[in-house]
Amino acid sequence: MTKSDRTHKSGLADETELLQPGEAGEEVNGAEEVERKHPLVGATDRLVTADRHDRVLFDYSPAPESRSIVHLQPSYGLFIDGEFAEPVDGHAYKTENPATEEVLAEIAAAGARDVDRAVEVAGRAQQTVWGPMSGAERAKYLFRVARIIQERSRELAVLESLDNGKPIRESRDVDVPLAAAHFFYYAGWADKLEYAGFGPHPAPIGVAGQVIPWNFPLMMAAWKLAPALAAGNTCVLKPATTTPLTALLLAEIIQQAELPPGVVNVLTGAGSVAGAALVAHPGVGKVAFTGSTEVGKDLLLSLAGTGKHLTMELGGKAANIVFEDAPLDQAIEGIVNGIFFNQGEVCCAGSRLLVQESIADTVVERLKNRLATLRMGDPLDKNTDLGAINNAAQLEKIRSLVEEGEAEGAVRWSPSCTLPEHGYWFPPTVFTGVSQAHRIAQEEIFGPVLSVITFRTPEEAVAKANNTVYGLSAGVWTEKGSRILWMAGRLHAGVVWANSFNRFDPASPFGGYRESGFGREGGRQGLAAYLDV
Ligand code: NDP
Numbered sequence: 001m002t003k004s005d006r007t008h009k010s011g012l013a014d015e016t017e018l019l020q021p022g023e024a025g026e027e028v029n030g031a032e033e034v035e036r037k038h039p040l041v042g043a044t045d046r047l048v049t050a051d052r053h054d055r056v057l058f059d060y061s062p063a064p065e066s067r068s069i070v071h072l073q074p075s076y077g078l079f080i081d082g083e084f085a086e087p088v089d090g091h092a093y094k095t096e097n098p099a100t101e102e103v104l105a106e107i108a109a110a111g112a113r114d115v116d117r118a119v120e121v122a123g124r125a126q127q128t129v130w131g132p133m134s135g136a137e138r139a140k141y142l143f144r145v146a147r148i149i150q151e152r153s154r155e156l157a158v159l160e161s162l163d164n165g166k167p168i169r170e171s172r173d174v175d176v177p178l179a180a181a182h183f184f185y186y187a188g189w190a191d192k193l194e195y196a197g198f199g200p201h202p203a204p205i206g207v208a209g210q211v212i213p214w215n216f217p218l219m220m221a222a223w224k225l226a227p228a229l230a231a232g233n234t235c236v237l238k239p240a241t242t243t244p245l246t247a248l249l250l251a252e253i254i255q256q257a258e259l260p261p262g263v264v265n266v267l268t269g270a271g272s273v274a275g276a277a278l279v280a281h282p283g284v285g286k287v288a289f290t291g292s293t294e295v296g297k298d299l300l301l302s303l304a305g306t307g308k309h310l311t312m313e314l315g316g317k318a319a320n321i322v323f324e325d326a327p328l329d330q331a332i333e334g335i336v337n338g339i340f341f342n343q344g345e346v347c348c349a350g351s352r353l354l355v356q357e358s359i360a361d362t363v364v365e366r367l368k369n370r371l372a373t374l375r376m377g378d379p380l381d382k383n384t385d386l387g388a389i390n391n392a393a394q395l396e397k398i399r400s401l402v403e404e405g406e407a408e409g410a411v412r413w414s415p416s417c418t419l420p421e422h423g424y425w426f427p428p429t430v431f432t433g434v435s436q437a438h439r440i441a442q443e444e445i446f447g448p449v450l451s452v453i454t455f456r457t458p459e460e461a462v463a464k465a466n467n468t469v470y471g472l473s474a475g476v477w478t479e480k481g482s483r484i485l486w487m488a489g490r491l492h493a494g495v496v497w498a499n500s501f502n503r504f505d506p507a508s509p510f511g512g513y514r515e516s517g518f519g520r521e522g523g524r525q526g527l528a529a530y531l532d533v
Pocket of ligand 1: 087212269271276290292316445
């Protein structure tokens with residue numbers, strides 16, 4: 001990619017330049033830069049006086065989180081039976097930092113024989129140790145894991161941002177705390193299963209084969225492992241190829257917490273090899289998959305008739321619906337959080353903005369103005385709002401769908417910004433003039449791309465929101481509680497956020513309908529997925 005490809009200009013006269021570290025002094029949107037005394041600390045800051053909405057914009061200095069807390073090993077083995085081991089076939093691959101394309105480590109690639117071994121030890125551990133153990137004892141182990149995640153939270157956050165490309169602000173404040181919270185929450189259920197509403201003696205299923213994606217590597221591992229273990233199952237976890245490192249650090253934490261060997265096993269390697277062998281293995285009684293609808297459908301076909309318990313958390317194309325009576329300042333933040341959180345690589349991302357026609361122009365203008373203040377760049381910088389796209393294939397998918405959006409006649413806009421020289425980057429992008437039939441209104445882009453669609457009445461909003469093959473999430477912004485309830489009852493979505501978006505809590509079930517999958521993770525409902533009920 002040439003440097004000019006990386007400077008993204010929308011060509012609109014009214015945009016605000018995205019500030020890059022060290023670029024203070026440039027004229028920004030016609031505003032003049034001045035030296036000012038900082039009112040709180042007395043330091044002299046270089047400030048940009050104001051944008052055209054009279055907001056003062058600060059020129060942030062770089063604030064990189066140190067990566068010295070992470071001790072990367074040159075190579076990592078598979079975690080089987082409580083120990084790290086070489087794969088039988090000796091295959092390995094390299095994982096890289098998507099923000100720089102720097103190779104981080106060599107990772108073992110499991111083959112079918114490694115899967116056999118992991119499932120066998122997991123089965124034995126379930127039958128002899130973990131299954132017979134009292135719930136109260138299991139809870140002690142899970143509380144221990146939760147506490148160690150908290151103790152090692154900085155290390156986990158830095159490693160997650162290095163391997164995934166997400167901003168440290170998100171890995172530190174969302175991914176890692178939520179991972180700990182899931183272990184705390186399900187530790188609390190481990191000795192209360194008979195009161196969970198699934199009968200007096202709910203039994204575990206056995207060995208859970210769990211396949212997770214790259215967008216929330218540690219959090220997805222926690223969502224899968226915590227309820228399974230609380231319910232008395234043992235686990236074989238397959239992380240995504242591009243983000244194995246925090247799952248391997250979690251394996252180290254499992255060792256540190258002294259879980260009995262074989263209770264948790266982590267097999268890195270290709271989905272088409274290790275993942276496919278794991279879900280098909282006759283010793284696996286429960287398959288939990290999070291990933292693309294395409295792979296999910298293939299797995300459903302291949303597992304039909306096997307009698308395995310299944311949960312599938314697949315794609316989404318959520319509508320974030322803003323009514324004219326919505327609190328607009330909060331709604332703008334909710335729209336930004338809905339689609340630009342984690343670079344839009346979120347299955348429940350609010351990738352379709354449905355805005356009432358009477359306020360559409362205002363909302364789009366304010367949104368653009370807000371986007372111009374987002375900082376894109378080094379994921380380890382604490383000021384960064386948007387990090388790198390996780391992998392080259394994903395970047396290519398985003399690019400091609402965005403080009404298709406333009407070709408179909410929608411109007412593309414991005415704030416002007418300079419993309420880093422190396423790595424996989426895509427600027428925050430907004431499409432207006434989007435019709436329901438456009439591919440960008442129908443397909444999951446899984447990137448920082450928002451499609452804006454207007455509506456006039458609540459009925460039209462519901463019809464347009466439901467006009468998708470997916471059914472994972474939705475957001476409703478209005479001051480009327482009755483309207484929120486009216487909408488929530490009609491939207492085909494597993495989760496409906498009211499005057500908020502992308503809020504997660506371990507006590508709250510999460511999951512979809514239609515091509516977004518089935519089954520719930522989180523809450524009491526998340527236990528059902530791991531009990532023979
Ligand atoms: P995939 O569905 O291919 O990957 C998800 C997980 O499944 C990974 O661990 C992957 O391994 C594994 N896997 C792949 N093929 C198989 C198989 N045949 N049997 C068992 N496991 C398998 O998603 P991608 O990473 O390729 O992303 C493609 C698209 O999927 C994205 O553009 C996005 O639209 C969507 N997606 C949705 C997610 C969600 O949260 N709902 C998460 C990630 C992606 P490996 O990494 O080795 O391929």
